[in-house]
Amino acid sequence: MIRYIWFAVFLSGIQAKSAQARQCDKTLAGKVIDFHDGVPLEGAKIIVNNITVYTDKEGKYIINGLCATSYAFTVSHEDCDSQVITINMNDVSVKNFYLEHHYTDLDQVDVLSQSEKKATNSQNEGRLNKKQLEEYGGLSLGDALTEISGVTSLNSGNTIVKPVIQGLHSSRIIMMNNGVRQEDQEWGEEHAPNLDINAFNNIKVIKGAGALQYGGNAIGGVIIAENKLTTLQDTIFGKSQVTASTNGRGGSANTTVNLGLKNGWAAKFQGTAKHYGDSEAPDYVLSNSGHREQSFSTVFGYSDFKQGFEGYYSFYNATQGILRASHIGNVSDLIRAINSPVPLVINDFTYDINAPKQETQHHLAKIKAYSRFKSLGKLEVQYSFQYNNRKEFDIRRGDDRNKASVDLDLITHAVEGSFLFDANDEFTKNIGVQYTYQINTPNPETGVRRLIPDYEEMSLGTYAVTEFNLNDRLKIDAGVRYDFVTIDAQKYYEKTRWNEKGYDTDFSNIIIAEEGDQWLTDPKFDYHSVSASAGLNFSYGESNTVLLNVSYANRAPNPVELFSDGLHHSAAIIELGDLRFDQEKALKLSLSSIHANVFNSGNITVSPHLSSIKDFILLEPTGLELLTRGAFPVWEYKQTDALLYGVDIDYNIDITKDLQFHTGFSYIYGQNTKENEPLIAMPAPNFRSALHYEKEHWSVSLTNTTAFKQDRYPNNNFFHDVIESGEIVPKLVDISTPPDGYSIFGLSGSYHFSIWSPKDFKLGANITNIFNTSYRDYLNRQRFYADNAGRNLTLNLIFNF
């Protein structure tokens, strides 16, 4: 509103001036042209004083009867940002106006309306809407993403939640934090993404490796989280949200403020705090499962249709308790823990978080600039810096009691540039180059041998992707990418382990020093990766679309797969990596059949997919090692071949105008084809359904999550001798059998009301696990020790301003 007032003041000033000028026989003529492809715009509107003219088919206009003075011309076209240009009629008689017709490409999407645009042409994608993001404001990104069919989560308790895309996770997924590839030790199965869901207003998931501009090694897929600036001018608006939950007896608060200044400058500030104590399962307290989180982010920038820049900084700090009962001394303890129906340690509820716990911090700063070139396209350059610190605390003795067992510093610099040739909308090309330099420094003060070593990693990637509209119905895409990755590590190996792994024969040349019973080695590895993708997007009939994509990707082994050798307390296993690993090579075929109207009874999307992964790296038990602590199973990383296939199905129907039903189903089959046994940790078939009723001011949803029992799993069980009442008894250590299936109901409701402006408040209530069902999930690493969390009532108040 304010900007119109300014404009009116401005115009009236000019009018006063023009009245003094007598000669009013000037003419201005020219064209209105689409800046980005040079096409003349028909029907563009030009307003000066009280004169309004429109351009003709060739984009031409002519305005007569202008006086010899300065005028402000307002040029506009539907779907374009209008432009105000001041011209002195003493000097000019011909003027072409350039308007940007495709403002969505300029990242100028209004924060209030989500971008519906897909990130790729032919890949199966899912996205979270604004309402879902708000509902999960007090939880984590990994929780929210499970709303998307085919996306499940790998949990360590209920706060450490990692997304799993069609059975794959960790290093096989790329997480984009506002245009920057997040580097936060994502290889770890109990390392959750170090970012806050409230920092983003748009989250998409690409279920495949074909989005080559983000990286070449995303065998599982890409998660894109974006935080966009407002394009509105002279405005300030925002949102505050407070949540309070009964389970964990805590809550969260977050606030976002958007600022739109004149002339295209804008800024956004956002902060979140979360504070929870121990969670509770239906029958007991999940001791030491509390959670704290503070995060802050800011974006600022300038943008117009020719050029712009953006600065972004985000900070994330979290302390997460790990279930006390999951800290295991040795195999005998593990047997006791598995066989006990309740966790071995149950204390009274507390907000305190003791060891075992994780403390993580992530700083991310970036600057990005773009410039558009007339009738050519858009150049974008970006530099980003990330600093990640991860501390993991085990239960320790003596002076080391308060020392972290793992303390890793990871610094990442990335420079990237891309050029999007979009002058021809029917045939766009995007080329780019990315350079990343990373340095990992484990702190030796922990007094525990490093889980992953000191290393430097450099990677250089370059890609070209293109989209081509063959006709109105068929759009094809193709892309190719090459990455060079080099890792230079310095690692200590215990001599006994070194020999045991056979490195004394294969790698004796990398030993650089001797230190007591350890070798200092200097492993250097280079990897050349080629990825490619091709696909099509075909519409037929009135409302049907089919997406078909084939992609090939390589993934270099991550540091833990190469280097790990040590005791892992949360699993009571010794994990061994292997220096000999080659890259994983994945071929994926995906299809999506989208039918917006099936016989007038709703819309359905069926997305089958098939992946064949050669040299798939997985962890497998190989033996038992005897320490003074007792016996420990040894698990070694192995390369094998894997076959994965499955289907995601989404179905929506509007039962009445106000009542909607949705269900999503996903199934995945994973097989280790070399050993001919099922792959471990594949999500069980599951349904997520919701019945949603919405009236003007309020809405109610009944939701259900049903997971079947996973019947396909590798049998890694073993027997272990235990002395019981004077007898040696061999006991089965069942670490393989998945828990039973479950069905959990939830109910949520919200009510909009108005205090200062229409619908500025929203009050919501949400109950999860209504019937307080005791259950365990196959993809929860703490399933051996405790049930999942029980009923939780969350109240949620949102104030929009």
Next chain:
Amino acid sequence: MKRIHLFLVLLVGVILTSCKNDDDAPAPVNEEETITTVKLTVTETGTNNTQTYIWKDETADKITLKANAAYQASVQFLDESDPSDAEDITLEVVEEKDEHFVFYTTTASGVSFASASGDTIDSDKVGINIKTDWTIGDAATGKITVYLIHEPTTKTGTTRDAFGGETDIEVSFDVEIK
């Protein structure tokens, strides 16, 4: 805009030149809290017949005892990962006596263990079995297993399961009673 581009170019330069960092070797880590050795010093009651039995590097000495005799045993937990600087972790266990408990169990029938006089007593007046009296029955063979339990939920019981907590040490010795 020009200035931004220049800035980026400079940054790239800085990063590329700062990548040469191959010089310092990381400091070695010698794990201090590892207990490498468990030592039992066993003395036949009323005599000076003392034997030590050691568990180290996955192998244990065989314990030989006389039938129907009585012994006094004391246990030591040692960190000998640095042979020139062996550390006695038993001192730490004694210091943190409330959070520790040593438990013995055996498959040799007729052998029983009890806290001895001179044992370390915790604040609940429970001996934590650093020093124990062993009562031996008839001839038999089997295993004696020693546990060091950290933060046990209780200090009374007859099986390992009864104590809860976490196992810091679990080592077995073959035993022959003749």
